[in-house]
Amino acid sequence: MKQSMTLIPTLREVPADADVKSHKLLLRAGFIRQNASGIYSYLPLAKRVLTKIESIVREEMDKAGGVELLMPALQQAELWQESGRWQSYGPELMRLHDRHHREFALGPTHEEVITSLVRDEVKSYKRLPLTLYQIQTKFRDEKRPRFGLLRGREFIMKDAYSFHSSKESLDEVYDRIFKAYSTIFSRCGLNYRAVIADSGAMGGKDTHEFMVLSDIGEDTIAYSDTSSYAANIEMAPVTATYVKSGEAQQKIEKVKTENKKTIAEVSEYLNVNENQCIKSLLFKVDGRQVLVLVRGDHEANDIKLKNLFEASTVELAEAGETKEILGCEVGSVGPVGVSNVEIIADHAIEAIVNGVCGANEEDYHFINVNPGTDFEVTRYADIRFIQEGDPSPDGQGNILFAKGIEVGHVFKLGTRYSEAMEAFYLDEGGKSKPMIMGCYGIGVSRTLSAIAEQFNDDRGIIWPSAVAPYHVHLIAVNMKDEAQASLSEELYESIGQQFEILFDDRQERPGVKFADSDLIGIPVRVTVGKKAMDGIVEVKNRKTGEVIEVQTEKLLDTIQSLLENN
Amino acid sequence: MKQSMTLIPTLREVPADADVKSHKLLLRAGFIRQNASGIYSYLPLAKRVLTKIESIVREEMDKAGGVELLMPALQQAELWQESGRWQSYGPELMRLHDRHHREFALGPTHEEVITSLVRDEVKSYKRLPLTLYQIQTKFRDEKRPRFGLLRGREFIMKDAYSFHSSKESLDEVYDRIFKAYSTIFSRCGLNYRAVIADSGAMGGKDTHEFMVLSDIGEDTIAYSDTSSYAANIEMAPVTATYVKSGEAQQKIEKVKTENKKTIAEVSEYLNVNENQCIKSLLFKVDGRQVLVLVRGDHEANDIKLKNLFEASTVELAEAGETKEILGCEVGSVGPVGVSNVEIIADHAIEAIVNGVCGANEEDYHFINVNPGTDFEVTRYADIRFIQEGDPSPDGQGNILFAKGIEVGHVFKLGTRYSEAMEAFYLDEGGKSKPMIMGCYGIGVSRTLSAIAEQFNDDRGIIWPSAVAPYHVHLIAVNMKDEAQASLSEELYESIGQQFEILFDDRQERPGVKFADSDLIGIPVRVTVGKKAMDGIVEVKNRKTGEVIEVQTEKLLDTIQSLLENN
Known part of the structure; x- marks a missing residue:
């Protein structure tokens, strides 16, 4: 291509409204132009990179047994009402009506459409498993679009959906697509991690996010300095073991700690390490109060609490509630003498000797507190966030933190959609069952940006050969x-x-x-x-x-x- | 691909709601499924055909000097207000607003977006010409979607736009893309014609439609039985020459023709051929009355009248107006004795000897009427529709009619958008001028349907190799x-x-x-x-x-x- 025949409008100036490196570089190098907030034109160079990323995605998805199709962007409201997401999706779902006043959504994702398609066409276990994918423009009305293509309102996704008659079949396809994703991001030249993620409210089980390591990422990843282990920090189990010091147990004693409320204030005032302090927090787990104890230098992890109790909601109790139940302000809470609520403690608490905790009385703490002696714990569990330096849960190396940009996601959906939308099949015995589903996404336009974000210097972008325009x-x-x-x-x-x-x-x-x-x-x-x-x-x-x-x-x-x- | 791994849901029954062959076959053969009226999913087989058509389009567009980019589907209302089409486009333009109540259109076409892009980035004649294209999903809220993919509401288009600093440059690119289109449709195996079309209200000049010949087409094409000549019937010039019969002129005579109003009734009653009758119609051309004469076996062509007068509107006068101007009902109008309006006659009228026409008096006609003797014509011109059997305007063979499905369109836009949207460039002398534009579309999903419409038998579709799934x-x-x-x-x-x-x-x-x-x-x-x-x-x-x-x-x-x- 002769440059005189194409459109590469490079800029000398750094665009004022661009916030991150990739956004600035893609604008300056003439790859993209903004049409409206979060909405971009891919100019000829960017279109070429997109085409290359899409080819890599297609090749690997095909190898993994996926079959390409193309569903419409306009989706009938009725389908979203069937799944319940017409109400729950909120203002990110762009909605419109046609000339006959029928309501539509502009698809941000296609679970409803594909489930309705497969429900209508597949009736027997003989036609399963089935893995269908598409590469398509999606719409999501972000509240604050930013970072250029990284968080736009119109973007290109590869979305795939698999349908199964058994969990084993789902596991097999999930693994195959997991491997395909690894190959795709490797071929794109990216430095990424497959990160264990929270399956959240989707009712699914396994889920991994593919994260490109980058300081501008919005999620924190805990990864091993030695192995490929990586997880969202909420998800990483703590496998550290704690050993009691040899110190002799002393007698509990109440001391005045006037106006000392935080762990930092109390530990400084009493001249003890933060790891000698017991942080005591009143939580509400599905509405029931639970006193949660973690070490002063640790943070309580509400996701782990939620999973521990198999609860729908976990939140800190409000100040008034703490006062009512424990008779004191939030800064003075402690486990000693508490009998009206369950006490859940992190494993690290068990090893504390002669620790410090709130006395459930304003301006007072206990010192020389010993678990098992001065208070009883209902249950010890892993309920804290992992920290840098903790051992990696897979037993190899230690944990480091990094920020990541999510470029892919694989997810075992289970029967969330097939049950709601009645996507049933007949099994070998003629029995009707909901299909078991998986879904798998790749942000294609986001991947383009992530590559530019990861590969550049002060003069411009440095494209890996496989995706260079x-x-x-x-x-x-x-x-x-x-x-x-x-x-x-x-x-x-x-x-x-x-x-x-x-x-x-x-x-x-x-x-x-x-x-x-x-x-x-x-x-x-x-x-x-x-x-x-x-x-x-x-x-x-x-x-x-x-x-x-x-x-x-x-x-x-x-x-x-x-x-x-x- | 193993059939057990993909989704090809064939149907034994002919779907009740499918209206034409291609629609029925694409449904029955498991290529498409309807999601909503005029909105379809392309199942795996159809997606493969689309990909092949798209590859052919890309190859030929690239060879013709086009450069691919990708613009957004969501288009800001402001751009459409600049061009004036926000108002004029009507309910076919799908409109929506975002969470901040900003208005958007879902693009049915991208003249506004591309003009704004090129206006912002191209300032000099040195960067012209520029031909940009994209392959993209478009939206048009058809009042009555039908014929499956042929008239849908969400469909795939290749749209291209060219920008020029001279008409010669536009002509050159227009010709190049015209040839590329011919190659594209030939490679798709289609039996098509490049048809001279009406440039209509767009202010453009040359325009061709690429029509796939098919009985279900909505447009009638006049084509040569010998050469490649083809035109929309309104556009085909009539080159027939008319020779007066040797018959001696007789004296005009008024005869009673009680209740005989149509050409058929009068000619039968008076026992003359329809081609001896003078059909006289009062038209309003930009509000001014004009008496239009064509032969009884011909039809007046309002597009030709419009072009002849360079008028904006041409319509038949209402009955009351005819009465007021000519003193009679519509069925009795004739040119004899008319002096208060201009008389425009088709060339065929000039050769009539001893003809018949209305007497501008209820229940009376004149016989033995001779133009030049009994009435004067202001101007003779080609103002009738071409007919089957007429000589082809290119001098080769005779005209036949066929119906066609429009699959492509090339159009010299001129400065319609660049003037409205201020897309100016500086010429070699530093003078600011509006860019001259062309636009070029191919209906990609419609082409898929047109192939299925043209190639099938009673057992199913017969795909040409080049586009077979x-x-x-x-x-x-x-x-x-x-x-x-x-x-x-x-x-x-x-x-x-x-x-x-x-x-x-x-x-x-x-x-x-x-x-x-x-x-x-x-x-x-x-x-x-x-x-x-x-x-x-x-x-x-x-x-x-x-x-x-x-x-x-x-x-x-x-x-x-x-x-x-x-």
Whole structure:
């Protein structure tokens, strides 16, 4: 492609309204333009990258046994009413009505449509399992669209849905798609982790998020410094073991701690470590009060509490409720003498010797508190957030934290939709059963942004070869120079036989061309300059910045080897 | 692909609500399912055909110098207000508002978005011409969606837009895309015509519609029985020449024609041919009355009148107005003695000798009327519709009529949008000028339907090889037979190396498999039956119905040659 024939509107200035690196770079390098808040045009370079990501996704989904189809963006309200999401989805669901006043949603996802399709067409266990996917534009009316394509309102997704007659079949397809996703993100060149996630209110079981590591991520990942283990921090089990100090138990004693309320204030005032303090919090678990104890240097994890009690809601009790039940303010709560509520403690509490806790009395704490002696715990469990330095739950290495951008999600839906929408099949015995479902998403346009976010330097984007908009950027330093112009045209032809090539044939200053080239970030740059008449060109590796002179007859091999290593 | 792993829900029954062949066949063969009126899911087979059509479109658009991008479906109301179409587009434009009450349209077309994009990014003649295209889902809220994918509310289009600094440049790109379209529809195997169309109110000049010939088409095409000439019937000029008969002029005479009002009634009553009658109609051209004369066997063409007068509106005068101006009812109008309005006559009138016309008096006509003698014509012009049998306007052959389905449209927009939306560039002299534009559409999902409409028999669809969902349909007559099952699996592998293959591995009766195969319409069917153990299979040509036995070692060659001829 000659640059004079396409549209690559690079910008010198950093756009004022762009908030993160990828957003700034994609605007500056002429990949995208905003049409409205959270709504973008993919200009020719971005469209090429999207096409490459989509091809990789298709290849791996097909290998994993998926079959592509295409469902409509306009979805009838009736389907969403059947699943109950017409009400529950909230204002992120874009709604409209047609000229006959029938209501529609613009699909943010297609569980309802696919479930209704498969319910109508598949009646027997013989036609299961079935894995269907599509690559499609989705709509979600984000409250605060931001980060460019990372959180837009119109975006491209690959969404897949699988239907099964047994959990084993779901497990098998889930694993196959999990592997396909790993391959897809590896092929895109991304540094990612498959992260154990919370299946939340969806009623599902296993779920993993594929996270691209990045400081701008909104989720925190706990990952092993040694193995591939990774989980959302709420989900990571704590496997640390705690050993009591050899110190002799002393007698409990009430001390005045005037105006000292937080763990930090109390531990400083009493000159003890935070890990000697017992943090006591009154929670409401499905409406019932529970006193929760974690060590002063730990944080209580409400997701773990929720799972422990198999509860629907877990929340901190309000101040008034704490006063009513325990007779004191929130900062003075402790377990000693408490008998009217259940006491749940983290495993770390069991190892505390001569600890400190609130006395359920304003301005007083107990010191020399010993669990089992001074108070009884109903149940010890893992109820705290994992921390950096904790052992990795898989037994390999220690935990580190990172931020991540979610680019993929695999999820065992179970029968959430098939039951609500009556997607039943007849099993071998002729019995009617709800289909078991899985769903699997990849943010295609988000993946494009995540790649730009992860691969760049102060001059621009650095595309991995597999998803680069072109392989080679050919630059003629001076198009008015006869030798340069003719060698460039010649190379444009010959390189173009083998590689995807963008040829900067514009009448621009060399400085402008080089700056644009670095900004756009095509892996290999070939510059035709003064040595054109000697058949010598300059080859630059965008990633390393390394520049070498190459005889034109060796050019194709040089390009090939640079691409293989990028 | 094994049929047990994909979703091809064939139907035995003809769906009650399907109105045309392609709609019935695409439903019955399991290609599509309706989600709501005019809104469909493309099931796996249809998705494959769409992908092939899209690839052909991309290849030819790229060759023609087009550059692909992707614009959003959600379009801000403000852009449509700038072009004036927010008001004028009417209820076919689907409108919605976001959570912040900002108004959007769901794009039925992208003139506004692309014009705003190019206006913002292209400022100089140096960056022109520019041809941009996209393949995208569009939305149009048809009043009466019908014919399946042919007139849907959510559909796939390829839309392209070109920007120019001169009319010559537009002409060149228009011609290039015209040729690309011809190649695209030829490669899709379609029997089509490029038809001269009316540029209508768009202010453009040249425009062609690509029409697939089909009885269900809504437009009538006048085409040459000899050359490639074709035009919408309103647009085809009449080049017929008319020669006066040798008959001597006689004296005009008023005769009583009680209750005879139509040409048919009068000609029968007076025992003259319809082509001896002068049909006289009072029109209003931009509000001004004009008496229009055409021969009794011809029809007046309001589009030609409009173009002749360069008028905005042309309509028949109402009865009251006719009475007021000419003093009689509509059925008695004639040109004799008329001096208060202009008289425009078709060329055929000039050759009439001793004709018949209304006498502007109830129940009376004139006979022996001679133009030039009994009345004067202000102007003779081509103002009638062309008819079957007329000479083709290009001088080659005669005109026939056919119905057509519009699958493509190329259009010289001129400056309609660039002026309204201020898309200006600086020319070589630094002067600001509106860009000259062209636009070019292909109905991708409609093309799929048009192919099914054109290629079928009473057993099902007959896909041309280039767009068939698979090349080969492999059928094992009895999957429980060891020899058949193992040869089938072997052939599935070996054929699959070279061709796209669908393998019916279902446990179904052979009759069901054969009927499904004919219905789906893959070009080559390979049946593994009783002669499996001898290495002999049956090969069926779907188009001709011809069946031959083939040794497996010759199978790939046989398939290849069948595909080349389909």
